[in-house]
Amino acid sequence: MQIPVVLDRSSTVPLYQQLAEQLVAAIEDGLLKPGDPFENEVDMARRLDVSRPTVRQAIADLVRHGLLVRRRGVGTTVASAVIHRRDELTSLHDDMLRRGQQPQTRVLALRKETNPVAARALGLPIETTMLFVERLRMADQVPTALMHNWLPPRYDDLTAEELDASSLYAVLRDRGAHPVVAHQTIGARRPTAAERRLLGLAAGDPLLTMSRRAFDAEGAPVEFGDHCYRYDQYAFDVTVHEPDRPGGRA
Amino acid sequence: MQIPVVLDRSSTVPLYQQLAEQLVAAIEDGLLKPGDPFENEVDMARRLDVSRPTVRQAIADLVRHGLLVRRRGVGTTVASAVIHRRDELTSLHDDMLRRGQQPQTRVLALRKETNPVAARALGLPIETTMLFVERLRMADQVPTALMHNWLPPRYDDLTAEELDASSLYAVLRDRGAHPVVAHQTIGARRPTAAERRLLGLAAGDPLLTMSRRAFDAEGAPVEFGDHCYRYDQYAFDVTVHEPDRPGGRA
DNA sequence: AAGTGGTCTAGACCACTGA
DNA sequence: CAGTGGTCTAGACCACTTT
Numbered sequence: 047m048q049i050p051v052v053l054d055r056s057s058t059v060p061l062y063q064q065l066a067e068q069l070v071a072a073i074e075d076g077l078l079k080p081g082d083p084f085e086n087e088v089d090m091a092r093r094l095d096v097s098r099p100t101v102r103q104a105i106a107d108l109v110r111h112g113l114l115v116r117r118r119g120v121g122t123t124v125a126s127a128v129i130h131r132r133d134e135l136t137s138l139h140d141d142m143l144r145r146g147q148q149p150q151t152r153v154l155a156l157r158k159e160t161n162p163v164a165a166r167a168l169g170l171p172i173e174t175t176m177l178f179v180e181r182l183r184m185a186d187q188v189p190t191a192l193m194h195n196w197l198p199p200r201y202d203d204l205t206a207e208e209l210d211a212s213s214l215y216a217v218l219r220d221r222g223a224h225p226v227v228a229h230q231t232i233g234a235r236r237p238t239a240a241e242r243r244l245l246g247l248a249a250g251d252p253l254l255t256m257s258r259r260a261f262d263a264e265g266a267p268v269e270f271g272d273h274c275y276r277y278d279q280y281a282f283d284v285t286v287h288e289p290d291r292p293g294g295r296a
Numbered sequence: 297m298q299i300p301v302v303l304d305r306s307s308t309v310p311l312y313q314q315l316a317e318q319l320v321a322a323i324e325d326g327l328l329k330p331g332d333p334f335e336n337e338v339d340m341a342r343r344l345d346v347s348r349p350t351v352r353q354a355i356a357d358l359v360r361h362g363l364l365v366r367r368r369g370v371g372t373t374v375a376s377a378v379i380h381r382r383d384e385l386t387s388l389h390d391d392m393l394r395r396g397q398q399p400q401t402r403v404l405a406l407r408k409e410t411n412p413v414a415a416r417a418l419g420l421p422i423e424t425t426m427l428f429v430e431r432l433r434m435a436d437q438v439p440t441a442l443m444h445n446w447l448p449p450r451y452d453d454l455t456a457e458e459l460d461a462s463s464l465y466a467v468l469r470d471r472g473a474h475p476v477v478a479h480q481t482i483g484a485r486r487p488t489a490a491e492r493r494l495l496g497l498a499a500g501d502p503l504l505t506m507s508r509r510a511f512d513a514e515g516a517p518v519e520f521g522d523h524c525y526r527y528d529q530y531a532f533d534v535t536v537h538e539p540d541r542p543g544g545r546a
Numbered sequence: 547a548a549g550t551g552g553t554c555t556a557g558a559c560c561a562c563t564g565a
Numbered sequence: 566c567a568g569t570g571g572t573c574t575a576g577a578c579c580a581c582t583t584t
Contacts (some may be wrong), residue, residue: 075579096574097575100576119581127515225538232531234502253502265375278485288475348556
């Protein structure tokens with residue numbers, strides 16, 4: 047199967063990237079289905095009039111993301127759909143959105159404070175003054191999550207109005223923050239009396255908890271969060287992959 | 297800083313892989329620290345007497361894993377430690393091992409059965425007969441987790457003895473299974489009476505739950521699991537990364 | 547034996563950054 | 566301006582799988 051590809055040599059977008067994009071599109075559009083054989087590298091290079099390494103670079107990209115499977119001596123085939131790699135910065139599965147409910151967030155508290163746990167998690171000096179935000183997330187007026195965040199000093203001018211208007215991450219992005227990694231811990235526990243009241247929990251209802259440390263590409267801290275969720279409203283979806291170590295064998 | 301590298305051209309291990317391994321080792325050994333400048337590609341290629349693309353291939357590997365940061369026109373530096381990429385197939389954080397306790401698993405049930413939920417999760421026909429395994433995990437005689445697994449027909453000859461002796465994943469690997477992706481959902485709920493009894497829970501104690509579908513590189517199902525954990529014994533550590541799409545811009 | 551992907555070379559030119 | 570990484574070429578030989 048020859049995938050139709052149009053390369054623009056005058057574009058600033060590299061050839062291998064143009065090629066990768068169009069191959070991805072062809073697979074996502076269902077032009078090629080899982081298990082289908084893929085045109086071999088040499089033929090594709092000749093057909094598109096580019097060098098083989100350039101084709102390889104594009105294909106390697108798709109292989110890394112699990113869209114293609116290459117087997118030496120055999121050929122390249124389109125991979126099964128379940129193994130397509132997809133990592134999300136927050137893999138929260140929000141039933142509210144599914145049900146078309148109105149998510150809404152209310153800022154309960156906004157103040158500067160020191161907090162040894164948050165500072166430690168972000169790699170800041172213990173006595174660092176951070177911006178603390180407490181928010182209650184609601185779905186159709188029903189409280190569903192209680193969220194606590196601590197932000198490093200460079201964001202300490204955020205206002206309650208900003209946070210009311212959009213999500214924390216949207217506000218941070220507007221401020222030039224680019225979180226790229228987050229270390230999360232997910233657990234469960236019994237709620238405190240205050241949490242029970244705020245979230246409207248019945249006696250014996252458990253709490254789903256998640257704490258998160260987020261950093262940007264330079265390793266600078268972006269936020270520390272310590273949140274709790276109604277167990278009947280939230281669950282976390284996580285896709286994990288076999289580790290592939292740098293310098294590791296195929 | 298010139299990292300000492302020894303390449304063996306007679307080895308079956310590719311040059312770029314030998315190089316990548318030794319560069320990783322140099323960074324992990326602290327020979328190069330975060331922020332340190334990295335030798336430039338051209339010099340390194342000349343010094344090691346390999347072509348520049350070969351050096352690039354090794355370095356690209358480290359960049360992909362977040363150990364190095366390349367900046368056009370500037371140079372390559374060692375990245376900050378917190379953003380090193382590390383995905384684990386099961387990112388279970390097991391307090392038992394930390395405390396040096398003896399983990400132990402008891403097989404409570406092992407039978408063939410059909411199960412629509414499990415079959416559906418694995419993409420098998422609803423009426424498929426699978427091997428069902430129920431296990432209780434203990435730490436120093438104290439029950440801490442109740443695990444339910446369903447395995448596709450090709451593994452239906454597993455025995456309770458095998459499962460008693462080692463972990464499910466070790467047994468599966470011995471059978472030639474190579475799980476590479478898992479979709480997990482983590483949540484919390486109230487325990488049933490049976491779960492309360494088996495796990496020795498007090499009234500009002502919550503349950504941490506995790507269900508998982510695992511597949512191999514070909515997309516074939518390996519196992520479906522539905523587990524519950526004592527909230528005071530377990531938590532899940534997950535590291536998530538900014539998605540990088542195939543064909544995406546740097 | 548034929549065909550595939552895997553590795554490697556020895557260059558070239560370009561784009562970007564900082565002095 | 567010099568130095569860096571980013572892209573690309575036109576080959577070559579090898580390792581592996583299937584026929």
